[in-house]
Amino acid sequence: MKNEPKITPELVAAHGLKPDEYERILKLIGREPTFTELGIFSAMWNEHCSYKSSRIHLRGLPTKAPWVIQGPGENAGVIDIGDGQAVVFKMESHNHPSYIEPYQGATTGVGGILRDVFTMGARPIACLNALSFGAPEHARTRHLVSGVVAGVGGYGNSFGVPTVGGQVRFHTRYDGNILVNAMAVGLADADKIFYAAASGVNMPIVYLGSKTGRDGIHGASMASAEFDDKSEEKRPTVQVGDPFAEKLLLEACLEIMEKGCVIAIQDMGAAGLTCSAVEMGAKGDLGVDLDLDAVPTREMGMSAYEMMLSESQERMLMVLKPEKEKEAEAIFKKWGLDFAVVGYTTPSKRFVVKHGGDVMADLPIKELGDEAPLYDRPHVPSAALPVVHAREVPAPMALGAALEKLIGTPDMCSKRWVWEQYDHVILGNTMQRPGGDAAVVRVQDGPKGLALTVDVTPRYCEADPFEGGKQAVAEAWRNITAVGGKPLAITDNLNFGNPERPEIMGQFVGCLKGISEACRTLDFPVVSGNVSLYNETNGRAILPTPSIGGVGLLDDFTKSASLAFKAEGEAILLVGETHGWLGQSVYLRDICGREEGAPPPVDLTAEKRNGDCVRGMIHAGTATAVHDLSDGGLLIALAEMAMASGIGAKLLAAPTSLVSQAYWFGEDQARYLVTVPETEAGRVLAKMRGCEVPCVRIGTTGGDAIAIAGEAPVTIDALRKSFERWLPEYMGGKAA
Amino acid sequence: MKAAILVFPGINRERDMARALKLISGHEPQMVWHAETSLPAGTDLVVVPGGFSYGDYLRCGAIAARAPVMDAVRDYAAKGGLVLGVCNGFQILCESGLLPGVLMRNARLKFICKDVHLRVERSDTPFTRGYNAGQVIRVPVAHGEGNYEADEETIKRVEGEGRVLYRYCSADGVVDEANNINGAAHSIAGLVNDKGNVLGMMPHPENHVEDIMGCTDGRGLFAGLTAHLDQAA
Numbered sequence: 001m002k003n004e005p006k007i008t009p010e011l012v013a014a015h016g017l018k019p020d021e022y023e024r025i026l027k028l029i030g031r032e033p034t035f036t037e038l039g040i041f042s043a044m045w046n047e048h049c050s051y052k053s054s055r056i057h058l059r060g061l062p063t064k065a066p067w068v069i070q071g072p073g074e075n076a077g078v079i080d081i082g083d084g085q086a087v088v089f090k091m092e093s094h095n096h097p098s099y100i101e102p103y104q105g106a107t108t109g110v111g112g113i114l115r116d117v118f119t120m121g122a123r124p125i126a127c128l129n130a131l132s133f134g135a136p137e138h139a140r141t142r143h144l145v146s147g148v149v150a151g152v153g154g155y156g157n158s159f160g161v162p163t164v165g166g167q168v169r170f171h172t173r174y175d176g177n178i179l180v181n182a183m184a185v186g187l188a189d190a191d192k193i194f195y196a197a198a199s200g201v202n203m204p205i206v207y208l209g210s211k212t213g214r215d216g217i218h219g220a221s222m223a224s225a226e227f228d229d230k231s232e233e234k235r236p237t238v239q240v241g242d243p244f245a246e247k248l249l250l251e252a253c254l255e256i257m258e259k260g261c262v263i264a265i266q267d268m269g270a271a272g273l274t275c276s277a278v279e280m281g282a283k284g285d286l287g288v289d290l291d292l293d294a295v296p297t298r299e300m301g302m303s304a305y306e307m308m309l310s311e312s313q314e315r316m317l318m319v320l321k322p323e324k325e326k327e328a329e330a331i332f333k334k335w336g337l338d339f340a341v342v343g344y345t346t347p348s349k350r351f352v353v354k355h356g357g358d359v360m361a362d363l364p365i366k367e368l369g370d371e372a373p374l375y376d377r378p379h380v381p382s383a384a385l386p387v388v389h390a391r392e393v394p395a396p397m398a399l400g401a402a403l404e405k406l407i408g409t410p411d412m413c414s415k416r417w418v419w420e421q422y423d424h425v426i427l428g429n430t431m432q433r434p435g436g437d438a439a440v441v442r443v444q445d446g447p448k449g450l451a452l453t454v455d456v457t458p459r460y461c462e463a464d465p466f467e468g469g470k471q472a473v474a475e476a477w478r479n480i481t482a483v484g485g486k487p488l489a490i491t492d493n494l495n496f497g498n499p500e501r502p503e504i505m506g507q508f509v510g511c512l513k514g515i516s517e518a519c520r521t522l523d524f525p526v527v528s529g530n531v532s533l534y535n536e537t538n539g540r541a542i543l544p545t546p547s548i549g550g551v552g553l554l555d556d557f558t559k560s561a562s563l564a565f566k567a568e569g570e571a572i573l574l575v576g577e578t579h580g581w582l583g584q585s586v587y588l589r590d591i592c593g594r595e596e597g598a599p600p601p602v603d604l605t606a607e608k609r610n611g612d613c614v615r616g617m618i619h620a621g622t623a624t625a626v627h628d629l630s631d632g633g634l635l636i637a638l639a640e641m642a643m644a645s646g647i648g649a650k651l652l653a654a655p656t657s658l659v660s661q662a663y664w665f666g667e668d669q670a671r672y673l674v675t676v677p678e679t680e681a682g683r684v685l686a687k688m689r690g691c692e693v694p695c696v697r698i699g700t701t702g703g704d705a706i707a708i709a710g711e712a713p714v715t716i717d718a719l720r721k722s723f724e725r726w727l728p729e730y731m732g733g734k735a736a
Numbered sequence: 737m738k739a740a741i742l743v744f745p746g747i748n749r750e751r752d753m754a755r756a757l758k759l760i761s762g763h764e765p766q767m768v769w770h771a772e773t774s775l776p777a778g779t780d781l782v783v784v785p786g787g788f789s790y791g792d793y794l795r796c797g798a799i800a801a802r803a804p805v806m807d808a809v810r811d812y813a814a815k816g817g818l819v820l821g822v823c824n825g826f827q828i829l830c831e832s833g834l835l836p837g838v839l840m841r842n843a844r845l846k847f848i849c850k851d852v853h854l855r856v857e858r859s860d861t862p863f864t865r866g867y868n869a870g871q872v873i874r875v876p877v878a879h880g881e882g883n884y885e886a887d888e889e890t891i892k893r894v895e896g897e898g899r900v901l902y903r904y905c906s907a908d909g910v911v912d913e914a915n916n917i918n919g920a921a922h923s924i925a926g927l928v929n930d931k932g933n934v935l936g937m938m939p940h941p942e943n944h945v946e947d948i949m950g951c952t953d954g955r956g957l958f959a960g961l962t963a964h965l966d967q968a969a
Contacts, residue, residue: 160788
């Protein structure tokens, strides 16, 4: 075999491989690897592709339910929604590339996740995202928000999928390491799901899509390392997105799938040709021979090493039925895409790469994946924080003033500036647009609908990883419930710092335990996901951020609820128990300037009982408006319901047993606001008592203000002004 | 109605358009691939839908305007056939010379997706007979390049001939710069050619035809076209 540069310890280290990992390679293959082989190992064994630090902990996640068709381990998860239809979805991070080059980083994040979904035979029907930026005052934040939002929109808008929901947050802990988590949801026939496993010996392996260039080489390795001050020098590792090529690839792939041409298919994502070819072979218990001379390239003189590690976008690898190869080729030519036979499956279980007549790599294919290092890294639990007692939190200002201020803070304010840059109406099925609890998207012509959401509260996860992990899942479940959906499954995108630090690993382990427990109790399994570690810069980690993407089903989309008040004079009911929990609340942080305390505990039994009851009211047609309570508690939720409708609320004073500001702004979990017609109020309250669901009447809709007895009213106009002001002003360069 | 929807690579609202046409006219439209050199026999409405034809990496619509099928569309339009271009379709019609002017980057340089209000300027055309003159309708826009511009003389002629059919306005019909979402000359959202048989518009009436979308103001355009074609048949 030909060897280009000599393998030195420096070269091994530059590939992100530790000395003991290199020893493992030597033992596995019984000789020194070639340069190309070293590249292949670095691509397969980095954290991003191998999950070497997280794998043993991920095993504890519940992944099964009668409606789960495919759990984690494939390109995306698949669930059955009845009538022969399946929903395919996944969320994935593109954090490091987006910090280095926000527009391209975000576009390729969206492109990658869309590809994961249509690789399985699904037509994408919605996208969501969760974006975490640094403090508004940080020098790069404005530039990053602008670039990431333009990039997310730029790709989805052109590809032609509605971006229907998401989260945007700001916190100084993301200053040097933003998070861009993109989720895609697709619809497929339940009996026409496509997988990566190749089958049959001597079958042609076909390369489809865009040409291979030098972009993105070592992208996955870059994503598996911490950042420092020189991170911007890594720009060439960021890929470049081409949504037009992806749209063509989508149509061409779905067309050849429809025509029955495809045996196996794998998109080229992280670590490109390497990862996809190895996956197809290893999953099918077959070897793969690749001939790189046949790979369509964008540039002259690319080496085997470069071709194997390129992360050029919009590419696919397939095994086609030999008798259908000509038909498939004609379809690809029609769409103007490259089509080349680049290799064959073999019985040898070896991964052989040839270039210019030379063998550049010859490796055992199963071991490349299966024998990747697996670490049980030391982890220490986070120290428990003291509970903040409401009586020890003096109110710095009147309730009304606090509400008006809080609703205009960076985290709580309207994200209209963001989602108006995303086409959220294309395909004509978006029934609930961004800004509600969960987006609702009709399934084809109905009557079914999907409720989609992304959620997590990183400050809770930091303060108590276990409760925070539970809360992220519970809130996604609650979001879906609040629109009337039956929560079915989640995808998780686990963003953490450096796993080699025991306290970070402790956060990871704690959050995962919480997620597992919530998924189990709520019957809400994990069907796909992604782990992003090493999210830190110069030794400072991000807040632990396990984003949860949830999918729920509405059997009849006409039986859904939205948060806007529907009429004046309706009874406002508060479902769930209110203790006035101020620890880690946005009130404590943004009004009192104290980011402290234990987060609200999550009682999963209460979540389930209260949520099931609220969903029942929606399906029965009793509930006219529903909103789940989260950041900012009761008063923020009321303000959001009022702003969405233009109808105010007249509210009873806080119960005397609770501190007023804690009652109105506390973030106790498992709570909803529900409105019902006045004539129904008595009956509903009695029924809730019968089900042992805590439920009290707190007021009546009407007027043009949020008016609490004994307090100065705050008009909806004033609330809207505050709510809509900050983000456009900030992006226009005015506010900090 | 026998509608033909043109499909260029990168077009992405052809299904939305087909669904709206089917729903309102009762007839399934036919998809016509960009490489075709003729339109299906009997076509009485050509629709150029929205999207990003060829990625819109050059001037929007510039490549699509040169696709083989556009020669057939130009012949068809010259004979008085009805053509409707929406969003990217509007851009393509301008680039292909069927409509005057050009669509530039939105004045605020950002992609905009939101509901906007349009004032229907006249009701005596096939494209607006489903509405009353002066009526205000609500439909979504979704574009980054919808800022209509033409030279002063062209604008003067277009206005003089009453060829502006839709204008951006407030909920109560006020046309001013505050409601001109993309900075278009004279708040022009849609206009016709000199013969009145080719309409280009930026907003998406096809996305507001069903109750579940919370608004059905887009129906009037398709209902008017259907009535016009039924009458002609």
